Amino acid sequence: MIGKIADGEARDRLIIWIRRRMAEFGITFEALAASIQHELDHPPLYRDAKGNDWNGLGEMPDWLRAAKNAGVDPAFFRIAPKQEPEKGRRGKRYVQADLFE
Structure with missing residues (x-):
């Protein structure tokens, strides 16, 4: 529950x-x-390891600006778009087991 x-x-x-x-x-x-x-309507586009995120609207947040100033490409924090499953694809679908249920 x-x-x-x-x-x-x-x-x-x-x-x-x-x-x-x-x-x-x-x-x-x-x-x-x-x-x-x-x-x-505006899901996050960037996320760091601490869970801070940014949807790309407005001023760049401090955590991303600090990483950029330290030489890290902001694309490193880019969230990959969710892939839609291919229709008609057969085979096993592997899913991570939820350990907390």
Whole structure:
């Protein structure tokens, strides 16, 4: 049950906590939905080993600028586009086992 909250009461408390934080910071559901849609429309193009990412919009982030100034080609951090499986391809498909399920 990774990523799921089994206890209904814990889930309810979490929802209350999230709604309070949203009210505290003035975040509306519309703004939240717009932010999620923006992330879906502009996925990250660059990512480092620490999980920092950048979608290529706006100013280059400090972590990527520092790497570039140190002589590392920004293309090193480029995320490869996901390959669509070839239609009609036969054979075994190997998948990494999830050790945490």
